[in-house]
Amino acid sequence: MRYLVTGGAGFIGGHLCERLIAQGHEVLALDDLSTGSFDNLQRLDGHERFEFRCASVLERRVVERCVRECQGVYHLASAVGVKLVVDQPVKTIETIVGGTEVVLNSCARYRRPVLLTSTSEVYGKSPKVPFAESDDCVMGPTTTRRWAYACAKALDEFHALAYWHQARLPVVIARLFNTVGPRQTGRYGMVIPRFVAQGLAGEPITVYGDGRQSRCFAHVKDVVGALCGLMDHPRARGEVFNIGNDQEVTILQLAERVRDLTGGRSEIRLIPYHEAYTVGFEDMMRRVPDLSKIRRLIGYRPTYDLDAILRDVIAEAQAAAPGSSTLSTS
Incomplete structure (x- = not known):
């Protein structure tokens, strides 16, 4: 098969391209490099079954x-990333909604199966935990910018499923919970690479809010394996699936674990949300996936626990640090 991966130079996209190549496929990666990086595709540079094109998903003729x-x-x-979503809400909405419209329209024209990556953010402020794919989505007010991302991704899901119901376009929707691992940047607010960088530098590890909010972190290798499994399974079409890990940890506990694994020199400092983001910022206290649906279909079970994930991220960061004898390419 020859696959198109939009956002192929992103953190998850780069790992997915590698996985597809390893499976024997050809890959065409499309990315405008606004948040992606050639570093994420370094291992595929010059590979005979890999091609990269620098363009936006908003460029209709290129996507077609x-x-x-x-x-x-x-x-x-x-x-x-939360920071980008809060700082650039117009770009957030236009890229998500407009880009997905272009991709779906092109896939419908040429009858190409498509897997759409969505997000756990679509569950919003729902108090029901763990989140199952059929649960209600509870959004915050339109005056709070962070909900623009959740609503835009939910609209993407509606749009994709509309193509499935009306035109029988083969679509699969994957709701990704917090995905982490080597090559992830902390530039846009991703918590683990930010904590690891602070811990290795002996700087204060900055926890936003009171740290009692909890998340579940999945290794990117587990996630891309699940994406490939869903794309290959005919009974996944027209369905929505959670992908992640259901091992829950508070952000304060996460900070403490990172501190311990990076030498124990850093203090943990609490930063109010209004200082980290903006006045009126809202966060969800818990975000835990129900993984029973994807487990039943493709046997998905995360293979990396939190400590294994952290050790992987820390090892890469140490190898890439100035003065290291070995530069990491993983």
Whole structure:
């Protein structure tokens, strides 16, 4: 197969491209490098079954040509990170909604199966935990910018499922919970790479809010394996699936664990949300996936626990540090 991966130079996109190549496929990666990086594709540089094109998913003619040349599409291109979502709300909405419309329209024209990556953010402020795919989505007010991301991704899901119901376009929706691992940047607010960088530098590890909010972190290798499994399974079409890990940890506990694993020199400092983001910022106290649906279909079970994930991220950061004898390419 020849697959198109939009957002292919992103953190998850780069790992997915590697996975597909390892499975024997050809890959065409499309990315405008606004948040992605060539570093995420370093291992594929010069590979005979890999091609990269620098363009936006908003460029309709480019996307159409890419879709036409491939037999399946993984649509990962999106605005990423809470900080980017809060700081650039217009770009967030336009990239997510507009880009997905272009991709779905092209896939429908050429009858290409497409997997759309969505997010656990669509569950919003729902108090029901763990989150199952059929649960209600409880959004905050439109005056709070962070909900623009959740609502835009929910609209993407509605749009994709509309193509499935109306035109029988083969679509699969994957709701990703916190995905972490080597090559993830902390530039856009991702918590683990930020904590690790602070811990290794002996700087204060900055926890936003009171630290009692909890998350579940999945290794990117587990996640891309699940994405491939869903794309390959005919009974996944027209369905929504959670992908993540259901091992829950508070952000304060996470900070303490990172401190311990990076030498124990850092203090843990609490930063109010209004200082970290903006006045009126809202956060969810818990975000835990129900993984029973994807487990039943493809046997998905996370293979990395939190300590294994942290050790992986820390090892890469140490190897890439100035003065290291070995530069990491993982």
